[in-house]
Structures are given as C-alpha cells and as structure tokens.
Amino acid sequence: MxxxxxxxxxxxxxxxxxxxxxxxxxxxxxxxxxxxxxxxxxxxxxxxxxxxxxxxxxxxxxxxxxxxxxxxxxxxxxxxxxKSGISVSFVQNGMLKIADTMAEKEHLEEMYRFQKKEGEQVEWLSSEQVEQIDPSIQGEHFGALYIRGDGQVKxxxxxxxxxxxxxxxxxxxxxxxxxxxxxxxxxxxxxxxxxxxxxxxxxxxxxxxxxxxxxxxxxxxxxxLVPVKGECVSLRVSAPVLEKTVHASDFYIVPKPGGSVIIGATEREGEMGKEVSASAVQHLLSKGFSLVPKLQDASWETAWAGVRPQTxxxxxxxxxxxxxxxxxxxxxxxxxxxxxxxxxxxxxxxxxxxxxxxxxxxxxxxxxxxxxxxxxxxxxxx
Ligand SMILES: Cc1cc2nc3c(=O)[nH]c(=O)nc-3n(C[C@H](O)[C@H](O)[C@H](O)COP(=O)(O)OP(=O)(O)OC[C@H]3O[C@@H](n4cnc5c(N)ncnc54)[C@H](O)[C@@H]3O)c2cc1C
Structure with missing residues (x-):
C-alpha cells in the first residue's frame, strides 16, 4: 500500500x-x-x-x-x-481553587492579585462564601479563588x-x-x-x-519528553453533589453532566502503563471525602490511568x-x-x-x- x-x-x-x-x-x-x-x-x-x-x-x-x-x-x-453529531458536554460552571493550607492561601492570593491587575475575571471568596456557593464543601479550608467562567468537557x-x-x-x-x-x-x-x-x-x-x-x-x-502517569477514580451520584469544579492543592473533583464525579489525579513521573494502584484509589477517595463528605454516599463507578507527556x-x-x-x-x-x-x-x-x-x-x-x-x-x- x-x-x-x-x-x-x-x-x-x-x-x-x-x-x-x-x-x-x-x-x-x-x-x-x-x-x-x-x-x-x-x-x-x-x-x-x-x-x-x-x-x-x-x-x-x-x-x-x-x-x-x-x-x-x-x-x-x-x-x-x-459536524460530528457527538455531544461533548461542554459546561461553564466555574472553578473553585480551594486554599486547603495557609501556604496555598498565600499562593492563591498572589495569583488573585496578579490576575485582577491583568483584568481577568477572578474573585476571592472567604471560607463562609465558599460554603454558601457550594454547601457540600465542608473540609477545613481558608477561602478560594473563584474563576466564574471556567469550563470543562468530556x-x-x-x-x-x-x-x-x-x-x-x-x-x-x-x-x-x-x-x-x-x-x-x-x-x-x-x-x-x-x-x-x-x-x-x-x-x-x-x-x-x-x-x-x-x-x-x-x-x-x-x-x-518525560512520561508522567496519572490515575483517576470516578463515582456516581444519584442527585447532584457539587455544581462547580473544585481544585485543591494536590487533587481535584470534577462533577460531570449525567451524574459522574471524577476525583484526580496522581503524578507518577517516569511511569507508563494503565494499571491503577490500590494506594492511588485510597488516596484520591480520602482526599475527596475529606473536602466533600457527601461523596461517601456515592457509588463506585470506575478508575483509570493515562500518561501525560511533559517537556x-x-x-x-x-x-x-x-x-x-x-x-x-x-x-x-x-x-x-x-x-x-x-x-x-x-x-x-x-x-x-x-x-x-x-x-x-x-x-x-x-x-x-x-x-x-x-x-x-x-x-x-x-
Ligand atoms: C489523569 C489525567 C488527567 C488529565 N486532565 C486534564 C484536564 O483536565 N485538562 C487538560 O487540559 N488536560 C488534562 N490532561 C492532559 C491531557 O490528557 C494530555 O495533555 C493530552 O491528552 C495529550 O494529548 P495528545 O494528543 O498530545 O497525546 P495522546 O492522547 O497520548 O495521544 C497520542 C496518540 O499517539 C499515538 N501514537 C504514539 N506513537 C505512535 C506511533 N508510532 N504510531 C501511531 N500512533 C502513535 C498513541 O496511540 C496515542 O493515541 C490529563 C491527563 C491525565 C493523564
């Protein structure tokens, strides 16, 4: 050929x-x-x-x-x-970058000041305001950077x-x-x-x-190019738990249209392959549950891994x-x-x-x- x-x-x-x-x-x-x-x-x-x-x-x-x-x-x-006939579930529900430590709070406040100066759409929320916006966020935190227009897809x-x-x-x-x-x-x-x-x-x-x-x-x-393997888990909720993507210092929770909630992701530099370790599942679930306790009522969906190409x-x-x-x-x-x-x-x-x-x-x-x-x-x- x-x-x-x-x-x-x-x-x-x-x-x-x-x-x-x-x-x-x-x-x-x-x-x-x-x-x-x-x-x-x-x-x-x-x-x-x-x-x-x-x-x-x-x-x-x-x-x-x-x-x-x-x-x-x-x-x-x-x-x-x-053109494709495929729905990609694009939503612009916003992202909360949660300050889950004091060091992270300083880091996020610096980002907030810079982006505000640049005219970007960004807000700083106290921990009370975070819980008003999304009452299922319960774990200890010190406020959040709120990026209202942030989007996500499948x-x-x-x-x-x-x-x-x-x-x-x-x-x-x-x-x-x-x-x-x-x-x-x-x-x-x-x-x-x-x-x-x-x-x-x-x-x-x-x-x-x-x-x-x-x-x-x-x-x-x-x-x-350096491979960096990442593992994720996904849970299924019968009624919406979170509306916005929540990003803490070393994990995130992404609610998807249709009832899946993704918790990710690990960082394993130099590793390739698609196996998901039991320790990754435990780590991601415990992080997710500590910030959003309601997720403990969700049912298990699946877990997977992929390899990011880093320069x-x-x-x-x-x-x-x-x-x-x-x-x-x-x-x-x-x-x-x-x-x-x-x-x-x-x-x-x-x-x-x-x-x-x-x-x-x-x-x-x-x-x-x-x-x-x-x-x-x-x-x-x-
Ligand atoms: C757990 C995880 C979560 C992530 N979350 C996000 C996110 O929320 N937002 C975001 O923006 N990014 C995210 N990323 C990063 C994003 O997934 C990657 O940056 C992106 O998918 C890279 O796309 P790519 O097309 O360059 O590579 P790939 O999707 O890896 O595609 C490369 C393709 O090339 C093919 N290929 C390789 N060699 C050959 C060959 N010799 N001949 C023929 N075919 C070949 C492979 O089979 C593969 O299909 C995430 C990644 C991971 C692992």
Whole structure:
C-alpha cells in the first residue's frame, strides 16, 4: 500500500485530531495514523478541565496561548458537535481553587492579585462564601479563588468529535497503524513506514503524546519528553453533589453532566502503563471525602490511568523539528485538552506558513534552547 497526502499526522490523540481537523478544513489531503484507536491514550484519561487561569501568577507566552485556546471553545464546540453529531458536554460552571493550607492561601492570593491587575475575571471568596456557593464543601479550608467562567468537557468525546469532524472534512483515519519509521530523503522527512506499507507526504506532523520520541532514528537533537502517569477514580451520584469544579492543592473533583464525579489525579513521573494502584484509589477517595463528605454516599463507578507527556520546561513543543518537513505537536503535559483548540489551528498555520506571532514561534519551538532550564509550569488543569 502506497499512499500520498499533503500532510501525515502521527497519533490520533486530541492534538493529532484537532490538527487534522484544521488542516482538512483548509482543504489539505490529510491522513491520521494511529497505533491503536483514536483517543486510546492520555486524551481519554483526562478530566476535561479547560482552566487557563488556575495556576498563572505572571504573564508569559504560555498564559497567552492558554487563554487564547480557552476562548476558542464557545464557537468551536457547536461547530464540532454539529459536524460530528457527538455531544461533548461542554459546561461553564466555574472553578473553585480551594486554599486547603495557609501556604496555598498565600499562593492563591498572589495569583488573585496578579490576575485582577491583568483584568481577568477572578474573585476571592472567604471560607463562609465558599460554603454558601457550594454547601457540600465542608473540609477545613481558608477561602478560594473563584474563576466564574471556567469550563470543562468530556475529553474522550471531544477527541472523537475532532476526529469525526476531520473525517467529515475529508481526512483519512488509519487505526491500528503504528508508524515504525520515518522515511527521509536528503535529510528531509517525506513519509513514514507502517506494517501495512509506506505513506508519503510533503509534511509529517508527529503528535504521538508521551510516545513521540520512541520512533527510531529521530536523532539526538529530538527534544526530551518525560512520561508522567496519572490515575483517576470516578463515582456516581444519584442527585447532584457539587455544581462547580473544585481544585485543591494536590487533587481535584470534577462533577460531570449525567451524574459522574471524577476525583484526580496522581503524578507518577517516569511511569507508563494503565494499571491503577490500590494506594492511588485510597488516596484520591480520602482526599475527596475529606473536602466533600457527601461523596461517601456515592457509588463506585470506575478508575483509570493515562500518561501525560511533559517537556523539560513545561511548555509544549509546537513547531518544526531539526529534520526538515518533520513537525512536532506534543508535550502538552496536564493541559492538552485546554490547549487542543489552538494547537490544531497553530499547527495548520505553521504548515501553511501563516504563523506570524514570533513570541509563540520561539516559546514553543521544539528547537528552543532547553539547556536554560526554567521552573516547570505545573499543571494548569490536573
Ligand atoms: C489523569 C489525567 C488527567 C488529565 N486532565 C486534564 C484536564 O483536565 N485538562 C487538560 O487540559 N488536560 C488534562 N490532561 C492532559 C491531557 O490528557 C494530555 O495533555 C493530552 O491528552 C495529550 O494529548 P495528545 O494528543 O498530545 O497525546 P495522546 O492522547 O497520548 O495521544 C497520542 C496518540 O499517539 C499515538 N501514537 C504514539 N506513537 C505512535 C506511533 N508510532 N504510531 C501511531 N500512533 C502513535 C498513541 O496511540 C496515542 O493515541 C490529563 C491527563 C491525565 C493523564
């Protein structure tokens, strides 16, 4: 089988599918090559928070990119739902960032002052006000940062919606098609090899999440990605317990339309695999119960794990690699659902030579100087 396309996308996670959607809309001939099924990895493990403001204390290209991506969802979601026929359960019920320690209170107050100064929509609530807004929050706390407009989606559904909408726009999807090797000619990427044959294209975009570096012969200059496994549990409530997403210093609770409540997530750096440890289940349940005791009446639903792709400085790699014609869209760590909207558009702009914002070009370039280590950006979202 020999196939020719304008662009090949390696990886059918949320960022590969969003990129394929934007390219197909621009009439590019696109193929997505996925080693198992669309959304099989991190993108279906995510809690689906779209929080661009919940960890930011200073201006940066990352903050700017995250806010711009968040602001795309209110228009993008109806478009995807209509084209795909898939509901992604987008709600904008807000997020409470709970100060569950005094140190966390100081940290959140600093964030509050910065964001207020920047004109962001953010409020500071005393612990009494928190309990008035959501009476089921009972554990010890010292107030909360309230981000009224924050939204969330069902991440597995959003991933499928991007994929289905991309297919409607003409993209081809090849599931159970692992890319084994990059095909290069005179130092440029011109295609890929799979067990089913070769595919050729003018441009190849690698969106393989935490697995992106595992394709042989990418070379020493290919940037580092660190896998960080995360485990979540989900409970079922018969009547709504929480209305808003609640984010404490090392866990969160996300109430989903339909009665599921997700409690997440662990951070196991360097680990891959989908097993869920008994200790993770115990840890997450005890954290959740201590803040929202009513959750003890919920019934057990399920537990799962996924692998976040982390970069050395916490910013995703979005751009041209050291191999001509090979682009990278990976390393979204804890924010890949939030960043998916703009990742797709940005990658399509790059491929078309239309990406003019030089601040983002340099900040997210896979070829940036990673020897100058920054404080990693810990998750905005999970
Ligand atoms: C527990 C947990 C909770 C999270 N919660 C949130 C949240 O609330 N909000 C948020 O914004 N983010 C969240 N995240 C982060 C988010 O899930 C990731 O950043 C995002 O899913 C990464 O998407 P991706 O498309 O880059 O990678 P993935 O979803 O991992 O997709 C990569 C795909 O590439 C395929 N692939 C890899 N190598 C090959 C190959 N050689 N050939 C073919 N296919 C290949 C894989 O099979 C996979 O399907 C969470 C993550 C975890 C684990």
């Amino acid at each position: 020999n196939k020719n396309y304008d662009v090949l996308v390696i990886g059918g996670g949320i960022n590969g599918c969003s990129t394929a959607y934007q390219l197909a809309k621009r009439k590019k001939q696109v193929a997505v090559l996925e080693k198992t099924k669309v959304g099989a990895e991190a993108s279906s493990a995510a809690a689906g928070m779209l929080g661009a403001q919940s960890e930011i204390k200073e201006n940066s290209p990352f903050f700017d990119f995250a806010k711009s991506s968040r602001d795309m969802f209110p228009d993008l979601i109806p478009e995807l739902e209509e 991440a597995p559904e959003l991933t499928k919606a991007y994929a289905r909408a991309a297919a409607v726009e003409g993209a081809d999807f090849y599931e159970y098609t692992p890319v084994l090797q990059l095909i290069q000619k005179n130092g440029s990427a011109i295609g890929v090899e799979t067990p089913g044959g070769s595919f050729y294209a003018d441009q190849v975009i690698l969106a393989g999440g935490a697995w992106s570096r595992m394709i042989p012969s990418l070379g020493e200059q290919f940037p580092e 050395l400085d916490g910013r995703p790699y979005l751009g041209q690699t050291h191999i001509n014609g090979l682009w990278l869209a990976a390393g979204h760590y804890r924010n890949g659902i939030l960043l998916s909207a703009l990742t797709g558009k940005w990658m399509a702009d790059l491929i078309e030579g239309k990406a003019a914002d030089s601040e983002w070009l340099a900040a997210f370039s896979p070829q940036r100087n990673l020897s100058e280590k920054e404080e990693p950006i810990v998750g905005i979202n999970d």
